Amino acid sequence: MDMLRSEVRKLAGDDYTTAAHLAHAAQQARERNYQDFLIVDVDAHHYESESYKEVFEFIESPVIRRQAVESAKRGGRASMLGGQIGYQDIGGRITRHELRRHDVRRHDKLAGGKHRDVGMTLEWMDAIGVDYCCLFPTPMLFLGLHPQVEVEVAMCRAYNRWLCERILAAEPRIVSMLYLPFNDPEAAYRTVADFGDRKGVVGFMVTSPRYKPVHDNAYVKTYALLEEMGKPIAFHAAYNWHDQALSLTNRFISVHALGFMWFNMVHMTNWVINGLPERFPRLKVMWIESGLTWAYCLMQRLDHSYMMRTSDCPSLKRRPSEYMREMYYSSQPMEKPRDRSILEATFKMINAETQLLWSSDYPHWDFDLPSVIYDLPFLNETARRNILGGNAARVFGLDSRPRKKIPA
Amino acid sequence: MAECFVAKASELADGDRRIVLAGTAEIGVFYKDGAYFGYSNTCVHSGGPACEGLMINRVVDVIAPDRTYQGQTFSDEIHFVCPWHGYEYDLKTGECVGDRRLRLKKFEVIRRGEDVFVIV
Secondary structure (H helix, E strand, O other): OEEOOEEEEOOOOOOOOHHHHOHHHHHHHHHOOHHHOOOEEEEEEOOHHHHHHHHHOOOOOHHHHHHHHHHOOOOOOOOOOOOOOOOOOOOOOOOHHHHHHHHHHHHHHHOOOOOHHHHHHHHHHHHHOOOEEEEEOOHHHHHHHOOOHHHHHHHHHHHHHHHHHHHHOOOOOEEEEEEOOOOOHHHHHHHHHHHOOOOOEEEEEEEOOOOOOOOOHHHHHHHHHHHHHOOOEEEEOOOOOOOOOHHHOOOHHHHHHHHHHHHHHHHHHHHHHOOHHHHOOOOOEEEEOOOOHHHHHHHHHHHHHHHHOHHHOOOOOOOHHHHHOOOEEEOOOOOOOOOHHHHHHHHHHOOHHHHEEOOOOOOOOOOOOOHHHHOOOOOOHHHHHHHHHHHHHHHHOOOOOOOOOOOO | OEEEEEEEHHHOOOOOEEEEEEOOEEEEEEEEOOEEEEEEOOOOOOOOOOOOOOEEEEEEEEEOOOOOEEEEEEEEEEEEEOOOOOOEEEOOOOEEOOOOOOEOOEEOEEEEOOEEEEEO
């Protein structure tokens, strides 16, 4: 038997790095030549809780600031902000959730003036093959459920100020759709007015788990301002295990699978049925992290009911699905049925070639790589490149030249 | 076919793994309960490093004879889990636990004296 020259390595321990964790992603990026074209990740995350000490300094109310600082002194999540029950890491099976502490420590040393989060984000972006990412928080995805509206407002403003100053100003490859304190309509309006022209702010985002109807008149002036500014509004999905219906589920898989569609289905239904696309025809609306099957289902469901109940939604001049096909959808978590014709039909239904925007959701547990789009046999090269970056560049006004550095 | 040296047998404790890069192949070699296993280190899901995550026993629902649910426990079946997204594989067969029609390519691992080799 011949002896083959080989290399043997042990598993990563304290020398864990994101670049090594994503080595296979970088290999895919090289094999598919991602260096040649723009890839924009419209939904990625950091853990702002790792920077709470800094973020809290930006809280303007001295009373709330003190509460925040004191509540975080014992380590972990700040009790003033709370959190959601969940075990996204599948009992430790998603090892990067725990191992990221090595990255945090390493990047703290490497920072050299730039914030640690910039370095950590660029590391995975380059490994995956991403030119620009739209960065969102993580624990704040549940802030819309906080019983104290003034805390949501205070935290939103502090985080947005911190993000603009420390992250977006420092790194042009990182952009964001800023958090909107939707439970306080006046504060939401002020947020758009105050931050709309800041560097790297490409839109505004509502975290979907909340109990405020999007069609409330109180939001009209915010939608008008967004439309006038040309900035999109996004609804970013998350779950609420305390929701009355979802609390019937007893496993995280269930609340996650349903919950990430749940609130966006309600918000989308309200948005369309109340005729908001007719009132704000130039306002771009984006739906983030619900996957694709919810839209495919809801289009059919609403069209079916609409034809029988036009008096319920008299502002509509077209079928609900026609409005929905003009909105934007981030792709992750992209469902992949074994029968690919179902996915192809879904793409057709949502007008994917112009309206679908690829997203990773990295570093969360169910992230997607660009290959979920790139490897689809029913897409031609133009459609692939549109979905992977061209559509987002158009919506966000980004330079279409690639800027990433895929590791060799 | 060629042999790739993995490690000295004494270097591999129970549950240890090595990742072998041989030509274009990337192989996870496991040593567990006195046996060696070798599988492709490319997950069937999204191409992640399938052999580099947790090793953990299979979780089973305990269903009583009256068909009521009595909780969960770990069985004797050992799995290894792709760290990217949690795809679980049966250590004995390389089958993907969620759908056993999917499996990782298996590589033979042999011990000759004190030396462990994987056949590529």
